[in-house]
Amino acid sequence: MTTFRELHAGRFVMPNAWDAGSAVLLTEAGFPAIATTSAGIAFSMAKGDHTLPDGAPAVSRDSMFERMREITAASAVPVNGDLEGGYGAAPAKVAETITLAREIGLAGGNIEDFDGRELYDVELAVERIVAAREAAGADFVLTARTDGQMLRTPASLSESIDRANRFRAAGADCLYVPGVNDLDPIRTLVREIDGPVNVVIGLGTSTLTVGDLQDAGVTRISLGGSIARAALGFIRRSAHELATQGTITFAADQIPQAELNQLFANHPG
Numbered sequence: 001m002t003t004f005r006e007l008h009a010g011r012f013v014m015p016n017a018w019d020a021g022s023a024v025l026l027t028e029a030g031f032p033a034i035a036t037t038s039a040g041i042a043f044s045m046a047k048g049d050h051t052l053p054d055g056a057p058a059v060s061r062d063s064m065f066e067r068m069r070e071i072t073a074a075s076a077v078p079v080n081g082d083l084e085g086g087y088g089a090a091p092a093k094v095a096e097t098i099t100l101a102r103e104i105g106l107a108g109g110n111i112e113d114f115d116g117r118e119l120y121d122v123e124l125a126v127e128r129i130v131a132a133r134e135a136a137g138a139d140f141v142l143t144a145r146t147d148g149q150m151l152r153t154p155a156s157l158s159e160s161i162d163r164a165n166r167f168r169a170a171g172a173d174c175l176y177v178p179g180v181n182d183l184d185p186i187r188t189l190v191r192e193i194d195g196p197v198n199v200v201i202g203l204g205t206s207t208l209t210v211g212d213l214q215d216a217g218v219t220r221i222s223l224g225g226s227i228a229r230a231a232l233g234f235i236r237r238s239a240h241e242l243a244t245q246g247t248i249t250f251a252a253d254q255i256p257q258a259e260l261n262q263l264f265a266n267h268p269g
Helices: 020-028 038-044 061-074 091-103 122-136 157-169 183-192 210-215 226-245 249-253 257-265
Strands: 012-014 034-036 079-082 108-112 141-145 174-176 197-200 220-222
Touching (some): 020 257, 034 061, 038 226, 061 091, 122 141, 157 174, 157 183, 183 197, 210 220
Parallel strands (some): 012 220, 034 079, 079 108, 108 141, 197 220
8 A cells, every 4th residue: 555655746635534434435435545624523523613712622632533543443544634733832732642643543644823713923833843743753744734824814825835835844744725725826835835735625615626736736635524514414405305395305315224334344443
């Protein structure tokens, strides 16, 4: 099997799972790696994603890691963890989170420069990546995520690119600038960031495709919570049909019971 690090020498798609069952289905589809989604995991627990008044994640690190452990156990391919902001501002706390990520079998993970309210000061953000790199070891693929474009702050694209390059110099293996959903600025990211770039698709009304992004030179394509949100949308539509019409046309999209039994009987976990 190609290692997660080796995948970053080419181009690949990495969809996001929120539980063991979704991890098995995504792996079965043939993707060379999958990721977790903190939003999808939170929603599956009937919690919000970064909605608490103090900006803290709605799901504790212990609960999030318990679910990610189930995902890695069920997956036959490398798993990248959504490690949010590292579960603490201090570099030492980020390093601790990376160590735990390695212990549960994650092949890599994302660290954000966002504390739930605003971006960390760039110097502290760099120190956090340095600490993460030291804890990561040689094989763990460290992704540094900068959220200025997602937050629609006054941060310019050039400022986000500068942060990404500083994180690269601090030891990040892959760089992630969510919130950039048009091809021209994505091409700018690929051209001006000194390292592999991750781009997320499926957010909002963006119509970007895998082909578009790979033609633009994007190394890694993820989907965040898009598949999880789509699954919840299907549940809502099914419930509405049943409650208002008394019909179950949605049942035509089921995976047969015997097929699921066989699929899950064969998964690594």
